[in-house]
Amino acid sequence: MTREEILKDLKQRFKEDIVNFFDKSPKRVYMEIKPESLVKCASYIFKELKARFNIASGVDSRTAIEILYHFSLEYINLLVSLRVKLNRNNPQIDSLAPVFKGANWIEREIHEILGVDFKGHPDLRRLLLPDEWPKGVYPLRCDYTEWDKNAIRDRGV
């Protein structure tokens, strides 16, 4: 299938789920979908379109917490990014780890760094932060303040 056919098929199939569709350039497409339909869209793109899951980026913009899931379709040189916007006070979304194993680690990382709860993840432990890091302090949020009062920030100069 060519690029135009695939995009038309996506727009048609997920008509109620797509909030915004941005065709930026021949190689980049950004699709914003509702959080409830994430597993449906992601499974379709991964299994039927045979895409490869690249990574998920969690962003804290001031109004919402966004997660972008990047899939690349190598055979037509296209990168599709699915964007979901979550509520800042209580961000939660369904986990993609049962669908394909590549999403396991990145969801653990977003969980501890941004505080997003992934429902249905088999093993939501800490990945990167040390054990003595306090609960509830999420480093990548824009209102993060230094919690360790004894930390030395010295350039030596």
Place this chain on the structure above:
Amino acid sequence: MKLPKVRELSEAVKALLSKPYTSKFPKKPHQPYHNFRGQPIYNQEKCVGCLACEEVCPVEAIAHEDQVDPANPMRIMIHYTDTCIFCGSCEAACIADNEGIKLSTEWDLAFFDRKASQETIEKELQLCEICGQPIACKDHLKWIAEKIGELTYSSPTLYLTRLKSLGIVDENLISASRDYGRSDRVKILCARCRRESTLSTSTK
């Protein structure tokens, strides 16, 4: 399975008979390639003291200190060698044709005393004739004057600095225009004093 062994044996014999691959450092000094990015060195004639290298340094390894003593105003720029990452951004950002600070091939920079691992340069600073605050280094004003050509004559700060450095202007010329109340406008001023002297007619 003898055949593969001959191949490796020939390489082993060759390695045995040739001289060691390592160099004779420290008995012989090591000379890096001419492209090697080593310690940045300031050039006293070319540097204009504009602080562009300080702005652009990714690790804040350059700092400056202004001494506003009216008898001997100086700007001292300090490059901290222990913080430097030898990236070359300062050389690329230097406005004096990339010659004010240049990366040499010096690589032997170990030290015992951390306070001594610095490179400094001192440039003469131009102070405002009314309030005494620093405007810029004298070489920087001369550089601007040369670069904008005849537009220099739109600003007394610039043209007086240039003409003074050429030796054309001296105190006699300035004192002749001293008594009309607008004399402040023909002085070397910082930006704030220049705005005030243009907008108001009283002198301080």
Place this chain on the structure above:
Amino acid sequence: MAKSVIPIGPYHPLQEEPEFFTLTVDGETVVDIDVNIGYNHRGIEKLSELKTFDQSTFVIERICGICSTSHPFAYTRAVEDIIPVEVPERAKYIRTTIAEGERVHSHLLWLGLAGHFLGYNTVYMWVWKLREEILDVMEILSGNRNNYAIFKPGGVRRDFNPDDIPLALRKIDSIVPTLNKLKKAIIDDPVLHARLKGIGILTREDALDYCALGPTSRASGVAKDVRKDAPYGAYDQVDWDMIVTQNGDVFEKVVVRVLEVFESIKIMKQCLMNLPPGEIDLNIKNIPPGEGIGAHEAPRGETFHYVRSDGTNRPARHKVRAPTFMNLPTCKSTVIGETISDATIILASVDPCYCCTERMAVRTSEGKRIYGGQDLIRLSQEKTQRIRRKMGIK
């Protein structure tokens, strides 16, 4: 099956790197493995938000010493994708040369380490001697052996001097005969066949399910390479082949990496001999608000950077994904069922760049016996000697 627990590491004075290996074993077979990382996490994504786009390149370069080109390359491509804009031709060739030089030195480094894990210390010393020639070439071209400081959003910072190029070409040509001998020695060696063939198999379905990348997946028959699928730089203007094999065991991974070295040398020579004239930098003044994605085929797989800009001169969000992040979890399917003495070489065949992935320590929830990294390497070297004795080669 001793029930005593001997934890070694991660901060033990005798270790070379912080590794904490714990495997659940039953006799000689590994039953479960768990990966625990985070010992070298430096907060680079948060640090990127404090620097301007130009200054951030230097922080990104120092994520990893071995893949010091992959991260800036992907990052500058991501920033240029925000606008979007294409760099001049000469800049593309310069970037490609440096990237391929880095691939050669990284694969040779891995080959030496694989030799060390197996007990072939001579291979270790010889391959690292060859690697010195490539590091000299990088010093001639860019000014430093690692951390080249040559990438910039919009082009490159420094130009190649045409007087240096003949010397660089001579040095590259001087290592090719020895590499040819090494390739034949590796592919024919019977001890290596007995040691490495048929262990640590990653099937094609698992490679697709874990989304593995780079030589790890190309050895399992997945023919994906960013340089061929989404060409950038000068990769579509020079002549080279993608190396894909079918079986997915450790031997195939070694073969894929050795053959890739030859392809990289071919690309480097073509780029150096055909450098087009022209500008090297676009002098981008400001970045508009938007998002950009950049990818580059690092020696270990695809590096992926996502940059979001809000119109100021600093990035608003910078996401870094190293290839080892997707390759490491595959150890769950390759190590389970193998013996302990093979564990080291299987884990090393993924070519884990610990710095890129914030270090790795292996730990299980309940371990019957705990081995440290040095113990596993020693066991692996002993197995090679046993195989040698069995085949009558001393």
